[in-house]
């Protein structure tokens with residue numbers, strides 16, 4: 001019996017430790033038009049996300065960046081970010097990883113570029129082969145000092161903020177922020193996420209707050225803070241999280257604790273770091289700038305054989 005094999009070209013990189021898998025070729029044809037419309041078409045073919053992100057070809061930690069032709073004028077690339085559970089509006093570490101990957105491929109040079117994402121155009125400065133700064137989408141705090149009750153943690157207070165995804169930011173971490181506590185931190189963040197939903201705390205238009213951030217003191221002298229970031233599929237971000245750091249910057253700006261142009265160095269739970277700042281756009285919105293380092297680490301082809309029972313990944317039941 002003949003066997004057919006589908007080939008999907010990819011390049012893996014990591015940004016501050018967090019993996020990004022750029023899908024260079026072999027994604028379904030998503031047609032033309034705004035990236036958010038193409039995201040809807042990709043969502044309707046969810047087998048593709050499952051096959052490139054889930055085990056045995058991927059893992060829970062991987063964020064995919066499906067490269068597309070841009071729709072917005074002047075953009076170097078269009079991109080749809082995917083993870084082990086679905087589709088992300090924006091992904092900061094992923095945009096940095098994508099820029100380093102496109103530079104590695106010789107498709108973009110040093111200097112300023114723009115990426116077309118489902119939540120808007122993101123400006124990208126390629127500062128070196130491994131160093132990139134992104135100007136994220138406008139970020140803001142929606143609600144301050146929201147109190148919820150969380151199983152095992154009791155009363156928890158945090159801010160609801162948008163940085164390209166929805167975040168609940170909790171100033172005092174329930175456990176020390178180190179790799180040794182990742183299991184406990186993940187379980188606690190998962191309970192916070194459930195409590196937010198059960199207690200009706202959402203982003204705008206009822207959007208689920210699916211990212212949770214715990215903060216604590218930095219462990220290096222020139223950083224301001226360390227974080228742990230829980231992502232929607234239950235994985236934790238090895239980087240300080242680009243959209244999460246954008247949400248943090250928006251809260252600091254709202255509190256008058258960080259002025260435009262001032263630097264905020266955010267450490268991750270593994271000790272990697274992003275350098276953040278922001279500017280105000282003409283309407284007074286906070287536009288975060290997140291700088292970080294990324295490195296390409298693997299390139300190749302993912303193979304989907306039509307007789308492989310796990311060609312669409314191991315899908316949680």
Ligand code: PYC
Nearest residue numbers: 091092093241242243
């Ligand atoms: O860097 O924005 C980010 C991100 C979101 C989820 C994982 N990383």
